Amino acid sequence: MIAPYACRIIADKRSVSLVEIAASESERTVRVVAAGGPAWEVVLPIWYLPSIAILGDTIAVWAATRLFFLVSGKQAVRADFDDEVHAVFAVDGRFCVVGELSVFVYDADRGAVVDRFQADDVLGASWWEGGRLFVESASGRPHMFSPSADAVRPMPSQ
Amino acid sequence: MPWLRHLAVLFAFVAAFARPAPASAFTPASPESRVGGFEVAAQLLVGELAAASCEQHQGIGAAYDENASGYRFAAGGGARFIARTGGEILDVTRIRIPGPRNSPFGKVDYLLGNVGSVESVGKGGFFRGVLGFGEGNLGPALERHLIENFGTATIEGSRIRAVGTLVGPGGRSATVQSVWQVTPEGFVDLITAVPR
Numbered sequence: 327m328i329a330p331y332a333c334r335i336i337a338d339k340r341s342v343s344l345v346e347i348a349a350s351e352s353e354r355t356v357r358v359v360a361a362g363g364p365a366w367e368v369v370l371p372i373w374y375l376p377s378i379a380i381l382g383d384t385i386a387v388w389a390a391t392r393l394f395f396l397v398s399g400k401q402a403v404r405a406d407f408d409d410e411v412h413a414v415f416a417v418d419g420r421f422c423v424v425g426e427l428s429v430f431v432y433d434a435d436r437g438a439v440v441d442r443f444q445a446d447d448v449l450g451a452s453w454w455e456g457g458r459l460f461v462e463s464a465s466g467r468p469h470m471f472s473p474s475a476d477a478v479r480p481m482p483s484q
Numbered sequence: 485m486p487w488l489r490h491l492a493v494l495f496a497f498v499a500a501f502a503r504p505a506p507a508s509a510f511t512p513a514s515p516e517s518r519v520g521g522f523e524v525a526a527q528l529l530v531g532e533l534a535a536a537s538c539e540q541h542q543g544i545g546a547a548y549d550e551n552a553s554g555y556r557f558a559a560g561g562g563a564r565f566i567a568r569t570g571g572e573i574l575d576v577t578r579i580r581i582p583g584p585r586n587s588p589f590g591k592v593d594y595l596l597g598n599v600g601s602v603e604s605v606g607k608g609g610f611f612r613g614v615l616g617f618g619e620g621n622l623g624p625a626l627e628r629h630l631i632e633n634f635g636t637a638t639i640e641g642s643r644i645r646a647v648g649t650l651v652g653p654g655g656r657s658a659t660v661q662s663v664w665q666v667t668p669e670g671f672v673d674l675i676t677a678v679p680r
Binding site: 451 | 585594603609614641663
């Protein structure tokens with residue numbers, strides 16, 4: 327028997343727990359609990375294990391191409407993309423999403439992609455150095471961005 | 485003379501394919517998209533089609549496959565070219581599954597979880613774990629996936645996104661999106677595949 331998925335993430339004195347409460351052949355229902363605060367139930371594709379980002383007041387939970395934004399006092403906001411989601415960062419009140427094939431700024435309130443950089447090949451891990459976002463590329467040389475609330479702003483490679 | 489009728493049908497096909505595609509199909513999606521890459525490839529394929537017409541016209545009438553999502557026609561029993569109603573033509577001999585380039589791993593390794601990354605492990609859980617594919621059969625299955633779904637695929641610039649059912653060797657199936665890039669040389673390379 328395989329145990330249901332469960333994990334706890336702690337970041338900057340915030341603790342968030344994910345517990346699988348139901349599963350079908352294709353989807354997994356997960357209860358997301360912010361310790362001492364609210365809880366949500368979200369349904370994710372079962373193929374991939376859930377990923378989590380704690381972004382100030384917002385918790386982002388995703389698997390494959392489906393992403394949820396969870397804010398205290400509000401219902402979960404669901405977004406489905408063409409690209410698999412690799413990482414989510416908060417940028418100036420919006421979100422910078424690193425996908426498998428693109429990097430884009432997403433406005434969760436409007437449910438709209440504000441700006442997108444389309445890569446030629448699959449992208450990998452991403453990290454920040456100062457105000458610059460680095461994203462691994464298939465070429466081995468990372469892409470660089472200086473994202474804002476309105477634009478991804480790719481930078482020339484070094 | 486039956487051959488004359490077939491020749492006329494072929495010319496009608498070529499004329500239909502040679503007409504300009506809607507501008508939206510070739511709009512660059514981003515600064516990195518290859519501008520007009522698919523247009524270049526389409527012209528190239530039309531050229532090849534014309535060159536190959538002498539050996540194909542005898543089989544073209546019978547080669548129309550109404551079960552496929554596009555129009556198929558080829559010499560003999562094969563189906564080398566698939567055309568969409570928008571005019572784009574896929575030459576199935578130009579489809580490639582890239583092997584290792586900048587790492588020891590190729591696309592099939594990436595999709596089967598052989599690359600030591602979160603992304604690859606997730607893919608492997610699906611393509612190997614759920615659908616049961618291995619190194620020997622995933623590539624050909626994805627080629628078929630593109631061929632079977634080219635007629636309804638989304639084309640943006642030089643990128644093709646095909647959505648349809650992928651059946652694993654054990655019979656389990658799932659809806660999958662395969663993503664392909666038309667190269668400046670006219671090849672159609674697998675970029676990735678995603679469960680939908």
